Amino acid sequence: MNPGSLMKRSLTHVAIIALVFVNLVPLLIILSSSLRSPKNMTNPLNWFNEFTLESFKSAFTRMHFPTALWNSAVLTVVSVVFVVLLAAMAAYPMARIRGRLSRFLYIFFLSGLVVPGQMVLIPIIQMIKGVGIPMNQYTPILMFITCSLPFSTFLYTGFIRSSVPEEIEEAAHIDGAGLFRRFWQIVFPLILPVTVSVVITQGVWIWNDYFFNMVFITKALDAPLPVAMLGFLGDQQNPAQWNVLFAACFLCALPLLLAFLALQKYFVGGLTVGSVKG
Amino acid sequence: MNSAVMRKTMYYFVLPALLFYCLFWIIPILKLFQYSVTDYNGYVQKFNYVGFDNFKNLFQSEILGLSIKNTLIYTFITVVLGNIIALALAFLLNANIRAKGFYRSAFYIPTLFSAIVVGFIWSYVYMPDEGLIASFLNKIGITGFDTNFLGSYSKALYSIIAVDIWKNIGTSTIIFLAGLQTVPHDLIEAGKIDGAGRWKLVRFIKIPMLATSITINVTLSVINGLKAFDYPFIMTNGGPGTSTNTLIFAMYKMAFTDQQFGKASALGIISFALIIAITAIFVFTLNRREVSA
Numbered sequence: 001m002n003p004g005s006l007m008k009r010s011l012t013h014v015a016i017i018a019l020v021f022v023n024l025v026p027l028l029i030i031l032s033s034s035l036r037s038p039k040n041m042t043n044p045l046n047w048f049n050e051f052t053l054e055s056f057k058s059a060f061t062r063m064h065f066p067t068a069l070w071n072s073a074v075l076t077v078v079s080v081v082f083v084v085l086l087a088a089m090a091a092y093p094m095a096r097i098r099g100r101l102s103r104f105l106y107i108f109f110l111s112g113l114v115v116p117g118q119m120v121l122i123p124i125i126q127m128i129k130g131v132g133i134p135m136n137q138y139t140p141i142l143m144f145i146t147c148s149l150p151f152s153t154f155l156y157t158g159f160i161r162s163s164v165p166e167e168i169e170e171a172a173h174i175d176g177a178g179l180f181r182r183f184w185q186i187v188f189p190l191i192l193p194v195t196v197s198v199v200i201t202q203g204v205w206i207w208n209d210y211f212f213n214m215v216f217i218t219k220a221l222d223a224p225l226p227v228a229m230l231g232f233l234g235d236q237q238n239p240a241q242w243n244v245l246f247a248a249c250f251l252c253a254l255p256l257l258l259a260f261l262a263l264q265k266y267f268v269g270g271l272t273v274g275s276v277k278g
Numbered sequence: 279m280n281s282a283v284m285r286k287t288m289y290y291f292v293l294p295a296l297l298f299y300c301l302f303w304i305i306p307i308l309k310l311f312q313y314s315v316t317d318y319n320g321y322v323q324k325f326n327y328v329g330f331d332n333f334k335n336l337f338q339s340e341i342l343g344l345s346i347k348n349t350l351i352y353t354f355i356t357v358v359l360g361n362i363i364a365l366a367l368a369f370l371l372n373a374n375i376r377a378k379g380f381y382r383s384a385f386y387i388p389t390l391f392s393a394i395v396v397g398f399i400w401s402y403v404y405m406p407d408e409g410l411i412a413s414f415l416n417k418i419g420i421t422g423f424d425t426n427f428l429g430s431y432s433k434a435l436y437s438i439i440a441v442d443i444w445k446n447i448g449t450s451t452i453i454f455l456a457g458l459q460t461v462p463h464d465l466i467e468a469g470k471i472d473g474a475g476r477w478k479l480v481r482f483i484k485i486p487m488l489a490t491s492i493t494i495n496v497t498l499s500v501i502n503g504l505k506a507f508d509y510p511f512i513m514t515n516g517g518p519g520t521s522t523n524t525l526i527f528a529m530y531k532m533a534f535t536d537q538q539f540g541k542a543s544a545l546g547i548i549s550f551a552l553i554i555a556i557t558a559i560f561v562f563t564l565n566r567r568e569v570s571a
Contacts, residue, residue, distance in 0.1 A: 012373050019367070020384040023444070026403050027387070029410055044402075045413050090295035093288035105292060112303050114553045116505040118530045119546045122320050122539055123306030123313070131301065146302040149295055166283070173283045183291070208392035211507075226392040236401040239408050246402075249395045256390040264383060271449060272456035 034059075034247035041239065059248035063228040064221060069255065071137065072224035076207045079144035083152055083202050084195055086145065091156030092183055096166070106157060112150040117143065117211060125215075137222035140212040148202040155273065159194045160187065193273050200263075200270035207256060225252045307550075313543035320539035332544035342545070344520055345528040346552065352439055352524055353503030353556075360443045360499055361450060361492070368454035369480070382455065386448035393445070397512030400441045404428050404513075428514050431521045438509035438522060446502065450495045457491030458484065493564040500560050504553045525549040 032047035037054040059065075094106045117124075128139060164187055172182050210226035217223055220231070229252050235241035260267055314332055318325035336342045371382055388396070403410040404427040412425035424430065427437040461484055469479050485492075510516050510527040523531075529549060533542035 009373075009375055012370065012375055013377075016370060016375075016381050019370075020381060023385060023447075024387065026399050026410060030399055030402070043413055044410065045417060086295040086298065089291040092291045094292070096284045097286065097288060101289070105296075109295075109299065111554075112299065114501055114504070114557050115303070115307060115550065116507060116526050118507050118526050119549065120303070120306040120310060122533060123309035124302055126309070127301060127306055142298070142302055146298050149299050149303075153295065170283050179285065179287060204390065208390075208394075210392060210394045226394050229392070229394050229398070232398070236398050237405075242402065245398060249391075249398055252395050253391045257387070260383070260387075260390055264379070267386070268382070268452055271452050 030246040030249060033243050034250050036243045038241075038243050040243065044242070055243040055247040056251065058244045059251055062244070063225075063231060063248055063251065064223075065228075065251055067221055068223055068225045068228040071222060072207055072226075072255070075138075075141060075144070075213070075224055076203055078138075079141045079148070079206050080199055080203050082141070082145045083148040084198055087149055087152035087198060088156050088188060088191060088195070089183070090149070091153045091160055092187060094153065095157045095160035095164075106153075109150050109153045112147075113154075117147060121215060135216055137217050137219070139216040140209075143212040143216075144202075144206045144209070148198075148206070152198045152202060155194050155197055156191060159191055159273065164190045193269070196266050197270035197273040200267055204256065225255075228252070310543045310546050310550075313540055314547045315544075316540045318540045318543075319537045320533055320542075321537065325540065328540065332541045333548075335541060336544055336548065341520060341523065341528055342548070345523045345525045348435055348521075348523055349504060349506060349525045349549075349552075351435060352442075352506045353500060355436070355439050356442050356446075356503045356506075357496060357499045360447060361495055363443065364447050364450035364495065365454050365488075367447070367451045368458055369484075371451070371455055372458045382452065385451055388445050389448040391445070393508040394512055396441060396445050397509060400444075400509075401428070401513055404437055429518055431518055434514050434518060434522050438513055441509050441513070442502075442506065446499070450499070453491050453495055454488065457488045461487045489567065493561075496564060497557070497560055501553070501557055504549075504556060525552070 029044050029047055032049075033044045034055055035048070035052065036050045037052050038058055040050055042049060090105075090109070094102050094109075096102075124143065125135075128135065128142065133139065133142070168186055168190075169182050172186055177185070207224075208226055210230065213224055213227045214230060217227055220228075223230075229248060232241075232245050232248050235245045313325075315327055315329060316325040317328050317331075367385060371378055371385075391399075404425075406412055406426040406429065409425065411427070415421070415423055415425065424433075427433050465483055465487070466479060469483050474482065505526055506524040507526040507530065510522045510524055511530070514522040516523045516527050516531060520528075525545070526549065529542050529545045532545060533539050536542075
């Protein structure tokens with residue numbers, strides 16, 4: 001390696017590290033503050049001047065962490081399972097049949113992407129009451145499934161069209177497999193990359209959503225993590241509460257950070273499945 | 279296509295999804311049209327039809343123009359700045375260096391935080407006197423600079439826009455990076471042999487090859503910007519005054535704080551029309567360019 005290119009590489013590293021630092025500095029300062037005791041009110045910029053889990057302990061009990069974590073997990077897992085099943089099934093005919101109805105359905109689903117949930121909230125609540133669905137901690141699941149359909153059917157349809165050859169299905173058809181078996185035993189396993197992508201992209205927003213949860217969930221012990229955070233709302237203006245607030249912020253983000261560390265490859269791959277074709 | 283294999287009975291597969299989608303998304307949207315011509319307050323199931331009064335009312339009020347303006351500024355800046363920064367980062371991270379994966383993850387991490395946590399964190403960053411930026415400026419000896427970012431009429435909107443960009447940059451960067459990695463190496467080599475400099479390689483080979491990623495990122499960020507709600511809601515409550523009211527925030531406040539659901543629905547219909555029109559223009563132009571590129 002010649003010295004010029006070594007120099008260039010080092011400069012690139014320095015530039016990137018500087019950018020990474022600027023990007024993550026709010027998070028680092030907050031991590032350092034969360035590791036202080038609640039009483040330590042020295043300037044947050046004197047970072048990492050104390051290491052204790054006291055603030056974390058206090059945040060842990062105040063947000064009922066284990067309960068909130070469990071609630072988040074239930075909401076997310078149930079919603080994502082339904083999204084995968086419904087979206088994959090819906091995409092199948094949209095990808096396979098070429099005709100007006102199929103084209104209409106594709107655009108019909110996709111256009112839902114532009115509508116914000118805040119806009120239709122009141123009619124949605126009326127509809128839920130109207131069809132006799134009880135309003136409880138599981139009601140947000142309905143909205144998570146519905147709001148995830150546009151993007152998920154879009155990903156599935158594109159992928160089935162481009163990457164699952166019709167010939168495989170024809171062969172199965174000749175062997176006597178019905179529509180149902182063909183879909184579940186042949187097509188569904190082949191679209192696993194999109195399933196990973198749907199699980200990750202939709203799972204992350206559902207896990208992090210506070211809006212629908214906040215609307216439907218009224219009892220503190222039913223709250224998932226982001227809603228448990230709402231209990232700290234008054235503390236952002238009050239420096240005396242910062243260390244505990246910041247610990248709560250980290251506790252709230254921790255499960256996804258760990259999931260990301262463990263499954264990095266899938267997160268990165270999942271984001272790009274639908275986006276580099278063409 | 280073999281129609282004996284791909285039979286129309288396949289359409290039954292759409293039904294479960296269609297049921298959810300119509301019940302909890304489409305019918306509520308249609309309801310909005312009905313409410314937009316009533317004086318419904320959102321709670322008492324008794325209302326009168328008032329014709330186009332709500333629309334007239336809105337067009338005479340200040341909030342409509344203001345929230346449209348704010349939404350357009352929000353969208354324009356997040357789309358342009360967000361994508362340019364993400365593209366630049368992607369080019370930087372695509373260099374042949376070690377620890378690429380680590381750097382990429384470092385930029386992606388903010389994406390994993392819930393908007394509510396991001397709101398808390400940045401409220402601290404922007405806090406006057408004791409916040410991160412204020413105490414940093416103080417430390418390096420810069421005083422006399424107004425650090426009340428969220429409390430200032432002129433700065434609040436731009437401050438929350440910066441938060442949105444920070445949160446979403448990781449996703450766009452990863453999509454651009456994946457696009458860059460599909461640029462065939464021979465194409466770059468051929469360009470070099472033809473004497474193209476670095477900028478020409480970027481301009482005439484890499485950018486055109488990135489067309490699909492650009493379409494996706496721009497479309498997603500346009501939609502995200504037009505739907506902006508989270509940071510006005512969590513960080514500024516629309517204020518100070520109405521300076522950070524986006525369309526969707528203004529509508530939410532009208533419906534839930536002022537209990538004017540009829541009027542809010544009318545605002546919803548206007549927002550809806552605006553969002554559809556702008557998204558359609560973008561999708562149409564970008565798709566056309568993509569084909570020709």
